Each structure stands twice: as C-alpha cells, then as structure tokens.
Amino acid sequence: MRQHRSRTTRTLVAALSATALASTVLIAGPATAGPGHGHGHHGHGHHGHQHAPYLRTVTALDGPRGIAALGRGRTLVAEEDGSFSLVVGKGRKPARVTELGTVPGAVGVAAAVAVGTDGTVYLLSGAGEPGTGGATLYTWSPGDDEPAPLADIAAYQAGDPDPFNVEGDPGESNPFGLAAHPDGGVLVADAAGNDVLRVTEDGDISTLVRVMPRTIEVPDGLPPTDPDGNPLPPAGTPIPSEAVTTSVAVGPDGAVYIGELRGFPATPGTSQVWRVEPGATEAVCDPTDPRAGDCTRVADGLTSINDLAVDRRGTIYVSTLSKASWLAWELGVEGSEVGGLFMITRPRSGGTQVKELVRGQLTLPAGVDVGPDGRVFVASPIFGPGALFELVWTKAKKGPKHHRR
Secondary structure, eight states: OHHHHHHHHHHHHHHHSGGGHHHHOOOHHHHHHHHHTTBSOOTTTGGGOTTOOEEEEEEEEESOOOEEEEETTEEEEEOTTSEEEEEEEETTEEEEEEEEEEOTTOSSSOOEEEEOTTSOEEEEOOSOOTTTTOSEEEEEOTTOSSOEEEEEHHHHHHTSOOTTOOSSOTTOOOEEEEEEOTTSSEEEEETTTTEEEEEOTTOOEEEEEEEOOEEEEOOTTOOSBOTTSOBOOOTTOEEEEOOOEEEEEEOTTSOEEEEEOOOTTOOTTOEEEEEEOTTOOSEEEOTTSTTSTTEEEEEEEEOSEEEEEEOTTOOEEEEESOTTOHHHHHTTOTTTTBOEEEEEEOOTTSSOEEEEESTTOOBSOOEEEEOTTOOEEEEEOSSSEEEEEEEEOOTTOOSOOOOOO
C-alpha cells in the first residue's frame, strides 16, 4: 500500500508536473470548450440567479498557469513553453501580448508568477532534475536579458525534510505556489514538502508553516486498478493523506492563506484552506485541531485546490483543478476535467460562506489572481490550448465591487 501511495502521489505531479503530460495530455475535447464559454454570455443559469458573473476571454494562451494581476487591465502570465508575457487588455478589443522572457526548467507546466512590492518579477519553476533549472525561484526586471536564479528551493528542502511525511522522500520538493509578501520577498508553497517557505529579496529561505496530513476515506467511483494495473484499495478504506500545499496568498491584514490539493486518494471534499496569523513563523496546521495555534482552518469541503487569491476586502478566490479530484481526472473518470472557481467570504452574521462561481465553465483551471483594482483573472486549462479570462460581474450584481479609484 505504501509503495502504491508513493507512486500515485508522485503522479499527482502528473497533474502538476511535466513528466506525465505525454501520457495524460488533456482529454482534448472538453479542454477546448473552456475558452469558448468566455465570450460574453451569462453561463447556464448559475444557481438560477439572473445576474451571475461570467467569464470574458482576454486572450488565447497555451497551457497558462502563473497569473499576476497588476491592475488597469495588465496581467503577467506564464505558459507551458516556459515563456512569460505581459498581457494588456483593451476592453473588448484584442489584448496586446508581449513576451518578456523564458523561465529555465518551467517547460510542460508553466511557472508561477508574482510581482514584489518593489516591482521585481518573481518566477517559480516546479519539480525537475538537478541542473535543469527546476525547483528554483528566479527574479526578473525590465531590461534583464533573462531571469536570474535567486533561491534553490530543492536544495533547501533536501535539508529541511517534512517531519510529517507519509510517503516518498521527506526531502522531496515540488514548489508550485507563489505570492509576494507585503514586507518584501515572496512566499513559496511546496506541493511535495507540504509547507510554505519565506524567501527574502536576498534569497534567504526559512520555513513559515507546515501542513499536517489528514486521514481520509477512499472515495466511491474509482476503477479497481490504477493506469499501471495496480489494485486500488476499496472504497471506505481510511488512509493518511498528505496536504500537498499547492497555493499561497496574503490577505490585506498580512495573514497568509494556504490551499491544499490533497494527496492520494484525493477524496473529493477533503481539501482545506488555512489562515496563518500575521507575523507567525514555524506554524503548524493540524486538521485534527483546526482552531488551535497560529494556523486555523478557514474552509473545508473543497476538492483539488491549485491556486488562491485574496482581494483587499479579504474575499478569497479559490481555483480547483477538478471537482471530481485530480486522481479521478488522471484515471480518466468521465466529467473529471471540469474544475471550479469558488469565492469565500465571511458574512457579518458570522461563519464562512463558500460559493461557486461560473459553474461548469472551467476545464482544468490553472490559476486565479485578483488585482489591486479588484478585477479577477482566471487561466484555463493547465495543459494545452487555453486562455486568460476575466471574471465579469453584471451591474445588478451586489457582489464584490471593483476597487477602482
């Protein structure tokens, strides 16, 4: 069992890394449907509300993932060929796309992108073999010929093993999520290390928070064997499952938010969103005691989270790769290519409200970001021909207002 879990969660890097693309390249039909939904219609009667938000296509892209919304219709986006570009929207006219450079080691799955408080562009490549430029944080500024390496995430993780490791190498690294820190530098969510790192402008690395595994039950609906013919455990079998921290964002008060993909068996409804107190260090997020200490749970019941964004009012936007789970998609379960975009708010009445937006309109969404003006952008799908979209609220919608000056 342990050997199988290790193999499968490495293939979760199937869902998140270049190595599996040749064999699991998108279920191509639905993938191309994603961008087509963005041309100005209002979805499919979203929850029956007349004034639901819809997706407007900004520009076509190939395997877009990293998004950094800069405001005034300007967005930095990375693509699966390793390139990163500035996209300047012009209302309903075609956007202008200017390629800025290429990230070493970020071919197959696009780099993550963030912009620091001083305007420095940070670029993060995922897992890769030593010497390939993988698992590395880079910086780039206008006028630079190419991105410059700032921090070797894999080298740091090798010396900072996951103390709660369930499977595989506890020193393994697959950095995936990236967010600028308001005090300088960036935060890196490492999907293999199950942690979030703080990297300064000088490249110094420290561990900000670790997320513990969670015991979950094998879901119904999986085939009896995996793609290699290995038997899968029967439904209902309890299994310790790693967090797989794919995403990180910083709220307006300096709190750090973390999203989980969830390791094998990737049971739907077991991905959580966590909040780390401003200024906390070496925090631990514990699903058996989710209200204790400096890390507390904001939301539960989500599936295969792969990105987060927080606006200036504290509204959290969550991108989920597949509402059926990354494993269901990897195993070819029908309909599992449908992902989701969710909005988490805290009503004045108390508690937390999670609402799905643009239901059924996203195929394997790859990322979400919200700019300083409150405009929300989504990239989809993570593999193959796709697009950058803007989430558009109709004027009658009494939802989050854009913070235009």
